[in-house]
Each structure stands twice: as C-alpha cells, then as structure tokens.
Amino acid sequence: MLKHKDLLGIENLSCGEILEILDTAESLQEVSSRPIKKVPTLRGKTVINLFYEASTRTRTSFEIAGKRLSADVINISASTSSVSKGETLIDTAKTLDSMASDCVVVRHASSGAPHALSKLLKSSIVNAGDGAHEHPTQALLDAFTIRQRKRTLTGLKVAIIGDIAHSRVARSNLYLLTKFKSHVWLCAAPTLMPVAMDQMAGRGNPYVHLTHSMEEAVTGADIIMMLRVQFERMSESFFPSVREYSRYYGLNRARVGQAKPDVIIMHPGPINRGVEIATDVADGPYSVILDQVAAGVAVRMAILYLLLGGHGSTD
Amino acid sequence: MTLKLSYQLMKAGDVETTLKRLAQDILEKNAGREVVLVGIHRRGVPMAQRMAASIAALTGKEPSLGVLDINLYRDDLTRVAFQPVVRRTDVPPNIDDKDVILIDDVLYTGRTIRAALDALCDFGRMHSIQLCVMVDRGHRELPIEANFIGRKIGTKDNEVVEVKLKEIDGEDAIYVMEKPE
Numbered sequence: 001m002l003k004h005k006d007l008l009g010i011e012n013l014s015c016g017e018i019l020e021i022l023d024t025a026e027s028l029q030e031v032s033s034r035p036i037k038k039v040p041t042l043r044g045k046t047v048i049n050l051f052y053e054a055s056t057r058t059r060t061s062f063e064i065a066g067k068r069l070s071a072d073v074i075n076i077s078a079s080t081s082s083v084s085k086g087e088t089l090i091d092t093a094k095t096l097d098s099m100a101s102d103c104v105v106v107r108h109a110s111s112g113a114p115h116a117l118s119k120l121l122k123s124s125i126v127n128a129g130d131g132a133h134e135h136p137t138q139a140l141l142d143a144f145t146i147r148q149r150k151r152t153l154t155g156l157k158v159a160i161i162g163d164i165a166h167s168r169v170a171r172s173n174l175y176l177l178t179k180f181k182s183h184v185w186l187c188a189a190p191t192l193m194p195v196a197m198d199q200m201a202g203r204g205n206p207y208v209h210l211t212h213s214m215e216e217a218v219t220g221a222d223i224i225m226m227l228r229v230q231f232e233r234m235s236e237s238f239f240p241s242v243r244e245y246s247r248y249y250g251l252n253r254a255r256v257g258q259a260k261p262d263v264i265i266m267h268p269g270p271i272n273r274g275v276e277i278a279t280d281v282a283d284g285p286y287s288v289i290l291d292q293v294a295a296g297v298a299v300r301m302a303i304l305y306l307l308l309g310g311h312g313s314t315d
Numbered sequence: 316m317t318l319k320l321s322y323q324l325m326k327a328g329d330v331e332t333t334l335k336r337l338a339q340d341i342l343e344k345n346a347g348r349e350v351v352l353v354g355i356h357r358r359g360v361p362m363a364q365r366m367a368a369s370i371a372a373l374t375g376k377e378p379s380l381g382v383l384d385i386n387l388y389r390d391d392l393t394r395v396a397f398q399p400v401v402r403r404t405d406v407p408p409n410i411d412d413k414d415v416i417l418i419d420d421v422l423y424t425g426r427t428i429r430a431a432l433d434a435l436c437d438f439g440r441m442h443s444i445q446l447c448v449m450v451d452r453g454h455r456e457l458p459i460e461a462n463f464i465g466r467k468i469g470t471k472d473n474e475v476v477e478v479k480l481k482e483i484d485g486e487d488a489i490y491v492m493e494k495p496e
Contacts, residue, residue: 027384027401036437039387069387305401309392 002306006118006125009134010175018176022144024302025295031068032297042071045102045308050093051128052078052108057269057293058128058137062105065300071102071308089113090120097121102308106130124307132166132194132233137303138268139172141295145288146223148295149264153180159217159259161249162227162276164188164197166234169268170227178207185209187217189249191238214249221259225266226251226277242275252278256286264288318475318492324450324466330480330487333465334362337447338369340463341416344445350414353381355431356402358420361482362449366418381406383417388430404434411439416463420478422448425459450489452476 002017010018031039047066049059059075066073076096078084083092089108096104103124106114111131118125129135147153158177164170164186177184186197190212197210211217218224229245239245256263265277265286273279282289325333341350350370354363360382371377383406386392386399417431428446435444447463452470466489470476473494479486 024401027403028387030404031387034437035439039437040433041387041392305387306398309398 005307006114006127007136007303007307008114008118008125008127010136010139010172010179011134013136013176013179015179018140018143018179021140021299021302021306022147024306025140025144025298028301028305029298031301032294038068038070040070041305041309042066042069045071046100047071047073047103047105047304047308048096048101048123049073049075049105049128050096050107051076052083052089052106052113053129055107055128057296058107061293061296062126062128062137062300065297065304068297069301069304069309071304074101090116093117093121097123103304126303126307129168131168132171133168134172134175135168135268136172137296137300138169139176140303141292141299142169142173142225142266142268143176144295144299145266145292146264148291149288150222153177154182156182156222157185157220157260158182158223158225159185159187159221160225160227161187161214161217161251163192163229163238164227165192165194165238166230167227173225174208178205181207183207183209185211185217185221187211187214187249189239189245214255215258218251218255219258221263223264223266224251224256224259225268226271228268228270228272229275246275250274250276250278251281253281253284256281256284266292269293316494318477318494321474321491321493323488323490324468324476325487325489327487330449330489333449334365335369337463337465338366339373341366341445341447342370342373344462345414345416348414348442349378350416351379351381351407351410352416352418353383353406353435355417355419355427356382356384357483358449358478358480359383359418361480362420363418364482366447379407379413381410383431383434385427385430385434388433390426390430406435406438409439410435410441412442415441415444416447417444418447420449420480421476422446422451422459422461422464423454423476425455425457428459429457449478450476 049062051059063073101123105126105128107128108130111133113130114125114127127136160170174184263286267289271277352363352367354360367378367380384402384404386401445462448461449465451464451467475492477490479488481487
C-alpha cells in the first residue's frame with residue numbers, strides 16, 4: 001500500500017513503493033487483453049481528469065485506466081470549463097472536491113500546482129505533469145517498459161536526449177532510474193540544459209552525467225530516451241534552426257548503431273518526426289514507443305487501484 | 316496475533332492422497348468432457364497443478380490450467396484496512412462451453428467463491444462451473460456449496476484452518492489453529 005494519499009512525484013517515492021506499483025501494473029495488464037476489458041474494483045469511485053494543458057495519451061490513458069476498473073471518469077479541460085471565465089485552479093478544484101470526487105488527476109503548466117491542491121483537497125491527487133517539474137506516471141510507465149525488456153532497472157546506461165530544460169519527463173525519469181542505480185546521461189544543447197541539472201551532477205550524485213555530445217551519450221547505451229522539442233514552451237530561440245538541431249541532437253540510424261546491439265529506443269510522445277527522431281528509427285525494430293503507450297494504461301490502473309482501492313479505517 | 320495449534324487435520328501423505336482422490340472424482344463426474352482447472356491464488360494454484368498432473372497420469376492428457384486472482388472482485392475492498400496484493404490472473408482462452416473446476420484450499424464464508432464466480436463469468440460462458448476444496452469448514456454467509464470436498468469439518472468461529480503446501484510453505488499439512496480470545 002502506498003504511504004501517501006497522493007502521487008505527486010517520483011522524488012519522494014521509495015524503491016519499494018515503485019516496485020509495488022510496477023508489480024501491480026503487471027498483474028493488471030491482463031485485464032486489457034480480456035474479451036470483456038473491465039473489472040468491478042473501483043465501482044462507485046469518481047475520478048476527475050483536470051487538464052489545463054493539451055494532452056492525448058495521458059488523459060486518454062487515465063480515462064481508460066479508470067474505466068477498466070469501473071470508476072466513473074469525468075474529463076475537464078481548461079478551454080471548455082469555468083477556467084475560461086477566470087476561476088482559479090484552487091476554486092475549481094475545491095468545487096470538484098465538494099462533489100465528492102475520490103481522485104483528481106491534474107495537469108498544469110505551473111510546477112507545484114498538484115502539491116498545492118493535495119494540501120487543500122480530500123480527494124487523492126495524481127500529478128499528470130506540472131510545468132517543467134515532474135511527470136511521475138510517465139516515469140513509471142517508462143520503468144515498466146524498461147523492466148519488461150531488460151528484466152532489471154539497475155546498472156543500465158540510459159541516455160536521455162533533447163529538450164532537458166523544459167522536460168518534466170526527464171526529471172522524473174532521472175529520479176527514478178538513479179534511485180535504482182542506473183547511470184543516466186542527460187544530453188542537450190547548452191541552451192537546453194538547465195543549471196539545476198549541473199548542480200545535481202555536481203552535488204556528487206554518481207549516477208547523473210551531463211554531456212553536450214550525443215555520441216558520448218549513446219555510445220554503449222542500453223536505452224535511448226528521446227525528448228520532444230517543446231516549441232510551445234519556447235518564448236525565444238534556443239537553437240539556430242530545426243535542421244541544425246536535428247543534425248546534432250536528432251536520433252538517426254547511424255547513432256543507434258553506436259549503442260548496445262539490444263538497445264531500446266523510447267519517446268514519451270508526441271513525436272516530432274524528422275526533428276528529434278528520424279521516421280525509420282521511430283518505426284524501426286528497436287523502438288518501444290507503442291509499448292510505452294500500452295504500459296501507460298496498466299501503470300495508471302495500478303496507481304488508481306493503490307490510491308483508491310482497499311482503503312479504509314482500521315476498525 | 317499468534318495462533319495456537321488446536322490439532323493437525325492432515326499429514327503430508329493424507330494431503331497427497333486427498334488431492335489424488337479429488338482428481339479422480341472430478342474425472343468420474345465429468346467423464347467424456349474436457350475440464351479446465353482454475354486455481355484461486357494462492358494455495359488453489361499448486362493444488363490445481365498437482366491435480367492436473369494426476370489427471371494427466373490417469374488419462375494421458377494434461378487438462379488446461381488457469382490461475383485466478385479474486386482481489387479485483389472483492390466485496391469488502393472499501394472495508395478492509397489492508398490492501399490486498401493483486402496477483403496475476405491467467406485464464407485459458409476460449410473457455411466458452413467448457414467445464415471449469417474452480418479450486419481453493421478452504422471453503423468458509425463463501426465470499427471468495429462469490430468473487431471468483433464473478434471473475435470467471437467475465438471470461439465467457441462456461442458449460443458449468445464446479446467447486447473443489449481441500450477443507451469445508453462451514454459457517455457459510457452465502458448460498459454456495461462445493462462439488463468436491465477433501466474433508467468436511469465442524470469448526471468454531473475463533474478457529475483458523477491452515478492448509479500448507481510444499482510449493483508455498485515447504486510442507487504438506489493441514490492444521491486447525493485457534494485465535495486467543
């Protein structure tokens with residue numbers, strides 16, 4: 001059982017809790033392959049997806065996860081709700097709490113938004129991405145996919161390449177993989193590498209490595225994780241041209257060849273084809289991008305089950 | 316809470332012969348039909364495996380095996396303080412029109428079996444579902460009875476029947492334990 005009422009980030013989870021989530025996800029994966037893809041476990045529970053940023057896979061995947069467990073799932077997106085009338089995040093969330101929701105899944109552009117809500121609401125809060133801070137369910141589904149392919153989360157060389165500065169995915173994955181003593185190589189152009197990462201590596205975490213050279217990052221890698229260039233978060237120009245970016249930090253077949261022969265290629269999606277990843281690599285034999293999507297449903301089912309199922313007082 | 320041994324119901328040899336006898340009974344009752352053995356986590360699983368081996372020895376054909384976790388179907392999820400660990404469920408495909416033997420170690424209130432029936436029904440429409448248990452200890456809270464029973468005993472409310480199997484516990488035995496008042 002998870003220690004907390006909420007899932008806010010990977011940073012504060014123990015290895016034991018992470019493994020509990022992954023093991024539960026493994027058991028729940030089978031539900032999605034049944035002729036009737038539904039179990040009654042969370043019947044009568046209400047899960048609200050509160051999304052202040054665009055999302056296809058995370059929102060859909062939470063919705064499917066909730067529905068496969070028989071929870072009632074309601075989707076709210078900022079553009080079609082009272083948010084557009086100027087209601088604050090906290091007022092909106094308290095309104096939902098008053099309707100006796102059991103879980104609110106939040107995505108927000110501000111780092112720390114889910115943490116603020118967790119202190120104010122009775123509902124469990126699940127962070128579905130807050131600014132450039134964390135995206136814990138993505139890191140968990142990535143770990144699920146890695147464990148499925150590599151049978152371990154320990155002692156791997158993982159190259160995370162791309163827009164590190166704007167990436168909550170990079171941060172959550174970094175926390176998770178280094179907890180399990182895998183070596184994470186963060187690789188980005190100097191303009192896309194945040195100072196905080198420098199401090200993290202500088203603080204003597206022996207599992208964090210920084211580089212601006214893609215060759216150094218991918219050589220001998222077990223896993224290459226490509227990040228999307230987040231044009232929507234860029235108010236200024238971080239690199240001269242898309243073409244130049246792709247030449248230095250795009251993943252193509254030649255670079256895949258420098259990694260281990262059994263390397264797997266991951267991407268949290270959505271992908272910018274031809275920018276950070278070449279089409280033949282994204283669709284190629286090393287790519288597990290669609291396995292990540294499938295894992296997303298199982299992992300989110302596990303999280304909803306662990307947060308909402310089987311809780312009660314000790315009487 | 317520590318349990319006090321009340322008495323031992325079966326020794327290793329008894330467990331083995333009882334499982335063999337149950338397998339034989341299942342075969343006789345389902346002569347000419349294809350049975351699927353489905354063990355309920357945890358101790359129903361090794362029971363099913365051993366009975367499948369006995370059936371294979373008698374007929375020369377290994378019956379299909381499945382495992383079932385009932386925690387997703389519990390009726391007390393919001394009442395229990397602990398959170399049950401969800402284990403793997405693996406029911407063979409196409410169990411429509413087959414005869415399914417549901418296998419568990421102890422039949423008590425009947426609530427586990429109620430959950431198991433709901434779970435099984437989500438996999439298709441079987442010709443029949445039959446229940447096989449090692450021990451029937453009474454105290455039913457639902458109208459559920461077993462078709463194949465290793466041993467039927469009367470028990471007190473404060474007693475606990477512990478079935479031990481080599482695969483999980485390192486020994487074959489059945490103990491009746493007593494909860495201190």
